[in-house]
Amino acid sequence: MKVGIPRALLYYRYGEFWKSFFKCLNVDFIISPPTNKKILDQGVKYVSSEVCLPVKIICGHLDWLKNKATHLFLPRFVELNNGLYTCPKMIGIVDIARFHFQNYFQIISPKIKNNFYWTHFKLGLKLTKNPLKVKNAIDNAQKYLNSYPKLKANGAPKILLLSHFYNIYDYYISQPIIETFKNQGFTIITKEHLDNKRLNSTKGFAKNIRWVYERELYNAFYYFLPQVQGVCNIISFGCGPDSLISEVMLNEAHIQNKPFLQLIIDEHTSATGLITRIEAFCEIIKKRLDNNVSSIIL
Amino acid sequence: MIKTYLGIDVGSISTKGVLITENREIIAHAYLRTQGQPIEAIKNLIKELFKDNKNIEIKGVGTTGSARRLAGVIVGADVIKNEIITHAVAATYFYPETRTIIEIGGQDSKIILLKDSVPVDFAMNTVCAAGTGSFLEHQAIRLGIPIEEFGDYALRAKKAATIAGRCTVFAESDMIHKTQLGIPIEEIIRGLCEAIVRNYLGTVAKGKDIQPLILFQGGVAANIGVKTAFERALGIEVIVPQHFLIMGAIGAAFIAQDYTQKTKSTKFIGENLLDINFKTKTFECRDCTNFCEVIETYKNTQIIDRYGDRCGKWSEKLPNII
Ligand code: SF4
Numbered sequence A: 001m002k003v004g005i006p007r008a009l010l011y012y013r014y015g016e017f018w019k020s021f022f023k024c025l026n027v028d029f030i031i032s033p034p035t036n037k038k039i040l041d042q043g044v045k046y047v048s049s050e051v052c053l054p055v056k057i058i059c060g061h062l063d064w065l066k067n068k069a070t071h072l073f074l075p076r077f078v079e080l081n082n083g084l085y086t087c088p089k090m091i092g093i094v095d096i097a098r099f100h101f102q103n104y105f106q107i108i109s110p111k112i113k114n115n116f117y118w119t120h121f122k123l124g125l126k127l128t129k130n131p132l133k134v135k136n137a138i139d140n141a142q143k144y145l146n147s148y149p150k151l152k153a154n155g156a157p158k159i160l161l162l163s164h165f166y167n168i169y170d171y172y173i174s175q176p177i178i179e180t181f182k183n184q185g186f187t188i189i190t191k192e193h194l195d196n197k198r199l200n201s202t203k204g205f206a207k208n209i210r211w212v213y214e215r216e217l218y219n220a221f222y223y224f225l226p227q228v229q230g231v232c233n234i235i236s237f238g239c240g241p242d243s244l245i246s247e248v249m250l251n252e253a254h255i256q257n258k259p260f261l262q263l264i265i266d267e268h269t270s271a272t273g274l275i276t277r278i279e280a281f282c283e284i285i286k287k288r289l290d291n292n293v294s295s296i297i298l
Numbered sequence B: 001m002i003k004t005y006l007g008i009d010v011g012s013i014s015t016k017g018v019l020i021t022e023n024r025e026i027i028a029h030a031y032l033r034t035q036g037q038p039i040e041a042i043k044n045l046i047k048e049l050f051k052d053n054k055n056i057e058i059k060g061v062g063t064t065g066s067a068r069r070l071a072g073v074i075v076g077a078d079v080i081k082n083e084i085i086t087h088a089v090a091a092t093y094f095y096p097e098t099r100t101i102i103e104i105g106g107q108d109s110k111i112i113l114l115k116d117s118v119p120v121d122f123a124m125n126t127v128c129a130a131g132t133g134s135f136l137e138h139q140a141i142r143l144g145i146p147i148e149e150f151g152d153y154a155l156r157a158k159k160a161a162t163i164a165g166r167c168t169v170f171a172e173s174d175m176i177h178k179t180q181l182g183i184p185i186e187e188i189i190r191g192l193c194e195a196i197v198r199n200y201l202g203t204v205a206k207g208k209d210i211q212p213l214i215l216f217q218g219g220v221a222a223n224i225g226v227k228t229a230f231e232r233a234l235g236i237e238v239i240v241p242q243h244f245l246i247m248g249a250i251g252a253a254f255i256a257q258d259y260t261q262k263t264k265s266t267k268f269i270g271e272n273l274l275d276i277n278f279k280t281k282t283f284e285c286r287d288c289t290n291f292c293e294v295i296e297t298y299k300n301t302q303i304i305d306r307y308g309d310r311c312g313k314w315s316e317k318l319p320n321i322i
């Protein structure tokens, strides 16, 4: 038995947990490599062009895994923290996988509905018959739950880069964006720099948001807004939740007079177009930082 | 010798250039089609600009537009600036009161908001060409009306036919349908102008606070029908500046002037660039699975620029990067 894990979507949040979990249970697994052009090109073939980029990317990873694993591990995350949902596409990705790949592997897709640990416990029991071992594996893995790489932030001025973790930590997507900000002399903070309590706050508008990751985005936005010089929001073309929350944030930034840049990305997005926008955005911020606003030398 | 500064704006549809003096007078300007051959277009532009101006000395060069980098390495630019900034600089020079710049070019459109002569916000269209110059031109050809007369047709109409502005395909089929219904061509053209404005205000300018003074520039600003439609939709006067086509190039020249007055030198390689054989080549790097398309620019046989790699291994090897 060899379990394939796609390095996409929720991998960027639970990947370390899963690695530790499977290792403790002595289950052999393989993780697809970081996204590259070939993976993306493959992924695009499996879904309609209207679908968001992260879903296209995960399809590419599933394609990469076929013939390399006997099982595919793809939990169906539906509801977290009572009443908070992931998005319909994330929930449906299991069905896309079934449709295209069920001849290649056996798909392990436990449904997660407010029962993250219990679901993993049951899964563990199926893999080894030893409940103690499973409990140990979960306890061990738990410490990895909130550990994903934070982009280093040092020195001002700061930009809040707001996007789903699977966009920001998939460097194939985010690298041109992050690099351009760096070249312009900015440091980047992301929502991962905020502590869990604040991230899941239900104060104010956040209590109306029923998408778990959008709520995090909004909370981070709200908390960091006074501390940063500008906000860059990367949204996937075709993403329903993003399109709503982004508008809310845009309005709020507008009221507080903070520069806000929306970058809409899909597989056709050219780095040149992104760079032009980011450069202009950075120059606008620099101009604001200079008190000498009357000069036109830019 | 008159001291001059050169500004070049190379977009996907058109290539524009100006020569300005120390006093910011425009002594020559040119507008050409890029026709997918930016290098040729840049050379022709230089030829055109220098044709009647033998007695000049170039003190600084700025490039802008989507091919600003290529233009910059070829001519030896002192500054390479993105088009948001150059448009803003030119606009505020001529109209210091400007708060909003509406720019609709051949294939893209943008909005720039300014405060105290400084750009504070902007937006560009993303993927869709609906409502840009090339779409208008396509419709003009299809209707058999010279594009220059489009605006006058629109003005003659008493009312506008309803045309969908969201998408070129829908707009076109709407127009065909309306023609078949026997609606006069003037009304259809006016409808089209209004659709372009609606599209612009609903996408590019969405949520932006449009304040006077409003400048309308870029190729589509030549169309009085669209200008009028903007005024009707916004309820305020819209100004089309005299040099609406070349504002980007003018801004680039201004910035080059400001910059080289500090550095006291220019990197401009001179008119002999016309005799140099420039080429761009692309290759797909296969060293890893990213398969980057690396773009190289050659000056005769020497590589002068290379970019497009994600890892930086190619661009960093460049001998004398500009
Ligand atoms: S939240 Fe948006 S980007 Fe993420 S999977 Fe759903 S639709 Fe795609």
Ligand code: SF4
Residues within 6 Å of the ligand: B285, B286, B287, B288, B289, B290, B291, B292, B309, B310, B311, B312, B313, B314
């Ligand atoms: S240029 Fe670098 S990142 Fe791109 S394919 Fe070659 S080795 Fe990979």
